[in-house]
Amino acid sequence: QVKLLQSGAELVKPGASVKLSCKTSGFTFSTSYMSWLKQVPGPSIEWIGWIYAGDGGTNYNQKFKGKATLTVDKSSSTAYMDLSSLTSEDAAVYFCARGGWELDYWGQGVMVTVSS
Amino acid sequence: DVVLTQTPPTLSATIGQSVSISCRSSQSLLDSDGDTYLNWLLQRPGQSPQLLIYSVSNLESGVPNRFSGSGSETDFTLKISGVEAEDLGVYYCMQATHAPLTFGSGTKLEIK
Numbered sequence: 001q002v003k004l005l006q007s008g009a010e011l012v013k014p015g016a017s018v019k020l021s022c023k024t025s026g027f028t029f030s031t032s033y034m035s036w037l038k039q040v041p042g043p044s045i046e047w048i049g050w051i052y053a054g055d056g057g058t059n060y061n062q063k064f065k066g067k068a069t070l071t072v073d074k075s076s077s078t079a080y081m082d083l084s085s086l087t088s089e090d091a092a093v094y095f096c097a098r099g100g101w102e103l104d105y106w107g108q109g110v111m112v113t114v115s116s
Numbered sequence: 117d118v119v120l121t122q123t124p125p126t127l128s129a130t131i132g133q134s135v136s137i138s139c140r141s142s143q144s145l146l147d148s149d150g151d152t153y154l155n156w157l158l159q160r161p162g163q164s165p166q167l168l169i170y171s172v173s174n175l176e177s178g179v180p181n182r183f184s185g186s187g188s189e190t191d192f193t194l195k196i197s198g199v200e201a202e203d204l205g206v207y208y209c210m211q212a213t214h215a216p217l218t219f220g221s222g223t224k225l226e227i228k
Contacts, residue, residue, distance in 0.1 A: 044219070044221060045210075047219070061217075100212075101155075101212030101217060102155070103167055104167045107164065
């Protein structure tokens with residue numbers, strides 16, 4: 001069955017970067033879109049962007065351009081998101097999800113804490 | 117960005133009761149391709165969101181048929197016909213017609 005397994009919780013210092021991973025199985029990764037989303041207590045969900053695993057093409061929410069970089073490794077069916085220059089406003093739970101708009105399967109989420 | 121306004125913000129229901137959640141969009145969600153990219157998701161406590169309905173009224177595989185969606189253009193509704201205990205959580209509408217993809221602020225369903 002379809003599985004999206006995200007890496008563990010991260011504690012990062014302000015100004016640092018972090019790379020989150022989303023290892024997938026149970027579907028054809030190489031022809032799939034993978035999305036990333038941010039959830040802060042509120043609750044509120046924001047779409048960060050998607051990447052097409054076939055050719056690495058990306059589509060970002062303008063708000064997250066320069067903050068997030070999406071990549072994939074087709075050999076391991078894994079999607080990645082780099083978050084740079086972290087501030088307290090980047091503290092959140094981040095999800096990966098399959099699809100560009102369907103979002104039919106989600107990872108379990110990873111909490112990113114930004115603190116010195 | 118498209119703003120999705122969900123009402124009510126909180127809903128309290130007894131088991132077996134039927135309830136509806138409204139989602140109103142600041143712009144028409146009818147795409148030029150003829151489809152309307154309005155989805156409904158449920159986030160149970162401590163879990164990831166789960167897709168319930170896509171393109172207004174299409175039930176995702178494995179989702180009980182007590183869930184139904186309707187609407188068009190800017191007004192959409194999720195109905196639960198006979199709430200069950202497992203339905204508690206936060207319901208979100210989400211649109212993907214206009215970039216960026218946006219979510220409503222959620223409706224929390226509590227079981228009395």
